[in-house]
Amino acid sequence: MSLLEVSNVESGYGDVLVLHGVDLTVEDGEMVSVIGPNGAGKSTLLKTVAGLLEARTGTVEFAGEDITDTPAEEIIYHGICYVPQTTNIFGNLTVIENLKMGAWALEDAAFEDRVERVYERFPVLEDRPNQRAETMSGGQQQMLAMGAALMLDPDLLILDEPSAGLAPRLIDDVFEKIRDINDSGTAVLMVEQNARRALREADRGVVLELGQDRFEGTGEELLDSEEIAELYLGS
Amino acid sequence: MAGFDPQFVMAAFDPQFLWNGLVVGSIIAVAALGLTLIFGILNFINIAYGDYMAVGAYFAFAANTQYDLPIVVAALIGMVVMAVGALVVDKLVFERFRSRSAIVLLVVSIGVAFVLRNLIRIVWGTGSRRFSGPIEAAPQFFGIRVLPDQVAIVVISVAILGGTYLLLRRTRIGIAMRAASDDTDLARIRGIDTERLVTYVWLVGGAIAGIAGILLGLDAQIRPNMGFTALIPIFAAVILGGIGDPIGAVAGGYAIGITQELSVVVIPTEYKPAIGLLLLIIGLLSKPEGIFGEATR
Ligand SMILES: Nc1ncnc2c1ncn2[C@@H]1O[C@H](COP(=O)(O)OP(=O)(O)O)[C@@H](O)[C@H]1O
Ligand SMILES: [Mg+2]
DSSP states (O other): OOSEEEEEEEEEETTEEEEEEEEEEEOTTOEEEEEOOTTSSHHHHHHHHTTSSOOSEEEEEETTEEOTTOOHHHHGGGTEEEEOSSOOSOTTSBHHHHHHHHTTTSOGGGHHHHHHHHHHHOHHHHTOTTSBGGGSOHHHHHHHHHHHHHTTOOSEEEEEOTTTTOOHHHHHHHHHHHHHHHHTTOEEEEEOSSHHHHHHHOSEEEEEETTEEEEEEEHHHHHHOHHHHHHHSOO | OOOOOHHHHHHTTOHHHHHHHHHHHHHHHHHHHHHHHHHHHHOSOOTTHHHHHHHHHHHHHIIIIISOOOHHHHHHHHHHHHHHHHHHHHHHTGGGGTTSOHHHHHHHHHHHHHHHHHHHHHHHOSSOBOOOOOOOOOOEETTEEOOHHHHHHHHHHHHHHHHHHHHHHHSHHHHHHHHHHHOHHHHHHTTOOHHHHHHHHHHHHHHHHHHHHHHHHHHSOBOTTHHHHHHHHHHHHHHHTOTTOHHHHHHHHHHHHHHHHHGGGTSOGGGHHHHHHHHHHHHHHSOTTOSSTGGGO
8 A cells, every 4th residue: 555646636727627637656755756847737736635626536545545535724634744836935924933833733742842853954944933934045945845844744745846946056955855854754745847856866756747647667767768858858 | 275384394293193193093003903814814805894893883882871881891892792793794795705706705895884884874873973981171291182082092002903913923823814814725734724714813803893993983983984984094004004914004004094193284184084095095006015015024
C-alpha cells in the first residue's frame, strides 16, 4: 500500500476540465517530482490532493484512507502539509504568527517544542520572529512557507515550485532543505519548473502533460531518456 | 463661503474643533473597524452595516428609556442584540449568496439595509429620539466645551479599539481572523475552519456596529436613517486605511472626523458631510491599498 495513491483523477475549474485521469503514487518516505510544461495541470493536481479542488472522478487515498472528498481544512489532520505555488505565507502576519498558524491543528502545549525544531532547520526565521512576513526576501519567505508547513511534522510534504523565482544560490539552499526534510523521514511530493534539478533530487519522477501522466520512472531513468530530454528538459 | 481670512485659518487650530473632531473621529473609527473586519474575511461591502448601527442604537434606546435600564446595561444589550443579529442575517440571507460575486452580495445587502431601516420605522416610528439622561451642563476645560457624553464616546472608543487590537494580535482566534482575511485558501490549508471564523467575525463585527451606533446616538440623535447617512465617512475611512486593514481603518476614521470638524472653519457647516465624500473619492483615486495601507498592518 502506498502512502499516497491518486487513481484516475479528473479535476478542473468550473466547466473546464484540466486533469483527464491522472494516476500517481508516493511511497512512505519517498521523494517524487512532478514535471511538465506550463499549464500541464501540475498545480491543479496538487490542489486536488490538498482538497482545494474536488475530484470529479477518481480517488485519492492516503495511508489507506479515502480522502477524495476531504475538504482542505481537514487534510492537514491526516498528516499532509501543502505549500502552494502562490500565496504560501500570510504576508500581513509576523513570522511567529505564521508559525503559530502552521501549528493551528496542534495542541498549544506542543508549540514551543515544534517551533524550536523549525528554528533549528531554518535559523533565518529565529532571527526575526516579529518581522511582517511580506517584508522578507523571497528566499526567506520560501523558508517560512516550508517552516510553517513543517510545524506539524507531516507524513507527506507537498511543495509547488519551491524554487520558483529564487536566485541560484538560494535554489541550492531550498533543495538542500528539502533533501534534509526527506532524509528525516518525511515523504515529499514536489512540482518543479527546474526539471533537471528536481529529477536529480527525487527518487522518482512523473511527467505530466495536458492533464495526463505521460511518463514515470526513477529520476535517473527520466534524465537519461532521450525522448524526455528533448520534450521536457529543453535540450 | 467663509474664504481664507487669516482669522479662519487661525481657527483651524482652535482646540474646540479638534476636540469635536476627536469625538466624531472616534465614532467613525469604531464603525470603520467593524466594517473592515467583516470585509476582510467575507470580501464584500455590506451596505446594511449602517443599519446594523441603527438597530444597535434603537435596542439600547429601548432598554434605556422604555425599560429604564442604566445606559451602560442598555449599551451592552444593544451590542449583544446586534452581534447575534448580524449572525442571524448572515444565516438567513448572506450565506446563501456567499459563493456568488461581491456585486451580488452588495446588492443583496442594499436590500437588507432597506428592510432593517423600515422595520425600525415600523417599531419605533420615524421621529428622532434621545437616550435618557440629565440635560448636561457643558463644563469648560481650558476654554473647550467638553460634554460628559463626548468624554464617554472617546473613552469607550479607545476601549473598543484596544480590546479589538488585543483580540487580533494576542489571541489564537484573532490571529486566525487576520490570517483568513489575508488568504482564505491558505487558512484552510492550515486546518482553520473558516466557516466557523466567519461566525466569530459576524459576532465581533456586529457588536462593534452596535456600539458605534450607540455612540453615534449619544453624540447626536437616534433616527431610523442615522447609520445609513453615516456610511460615507465610514466607507471613506475604510478605503483610506486600505480595505480590510483594521489599523488603517481606525487611522482613517480619526483623520476623517478631525478633517470634517475642522472644515467648518472654511466651508459652511451644511457642507460638512461632503468632506467624507471628498476623502472617499480621493481614497478611491489613490492606490487601492489605501493611503495608510502598507505601513499600518
Ligand atoms: N483558478 C483557475 N481557474 C481557471 N483555470 C485555471 C485556474 N488555475 C489554472 N487554470 C488552468 O488550468 C490549466 C492548468 O493549470 P496549472 O495546474 O496551474 O498548470 P501548471 O501548474 O502545470 O503550470 C491551465 O490551462 C490554466 O490556465
Ligand atoms: Mg503551477
